[in-house]
Amino acid sequence: MYIPDFEYYAPDSLDEACQMLAQFGGRAKVLAGGTDILPKAKTFSPIAPPxxxxxxxxxxxxxxxELKKIEYVPGKGVVIGALATHNDLVNxxxxxxxxxSISEAAHQMANNQVRNRGTVGGNLINAVPSADLPPILIALNASIKLVSVDGERVLPLEELFLDxxxxxxxxxxxxxxxxxxDQKMTGSNYIKFGARRSGxxxxxxxAVAVEVENNVIKDARIVAGAVAPTPIRTKKAEDFLKGKEVTAELLExxxxxxxxxxxxxxxIRGSAEYRTNLVRVLTKRALRKAIDQGHV
Incomplete structure (x- = not known):
């Protein structure tokens, strides 16, 4: 396999990295774990298109x-650096x-080799509809920080994805x-269905996150992945649950x-009808697990 020629830079600071992106413009891209961009660029011969x-x-x-951290900041919440690997989340x-629920979602991703290299930032920026991290992070109301030479902006993760x-x-x-x-939610869970048990x-x-008190659902966030161009909040289902006592019929x-x-x-992986039915079943199961969990 061949990889086409390219220029490579490894800046020593975030400021330097931002300066490079501003200088090079659209000619440059950020490289994190490289588990997506490099395999896709490989060809079978020097003259074959990637x-x-x-x-x-x-x-x-x-x-x-500094982008590899996973830490708790009082008054802010849990901060996960964009270079934290999937296995960093697992461990x-x-x-x-x-x-x-975040660790469990990360553990379901790919294989151990990819989890050792793939990063949180790469998984989000790739914006693949079937990605496992976006649904559970959105369910937990995560936000992200984007930094450039022009400054920084913070936005809800669900606003990152356009298509x-x-x-x-x-x-x-x-x-x-x-x-x-920091959460008022009392439980969260992510369930996916794939062609194999894992990977x-x-x-x-x-993915779901729920706040339950005295067997009554006070709040709920439900996010489906791989069934729309972007992760999708099922807000009608969320609103339906609020204020109701938990029963099997309610979750169904x-x-x-x-x-x-x-x-x-x-x-090739499934029909629209099949995926629709999966969402019905997975939502019910994820809600049941999150409610029984008693903690996020």
Missing amino acids: QTPLPEILVSLKNLE SELLNKKYM VCVTCCTEKEILTEVVIP ALAIAGV EAGVIASGECKPITD
């Missing part, structure tokens, strides 16, 4: 240790204590961190409502 053309310039973030004592593999992140911006705010792309996935109906809010496609 699946995805490689940028002229890659700006690696590997030296930016984080903090996440396993406060947000086990299939398209985000609002500009050529000059770098996603630096994800913040999960497969999601045919459909559902919430699944039906959630499935009706999705916009799945038919492809």
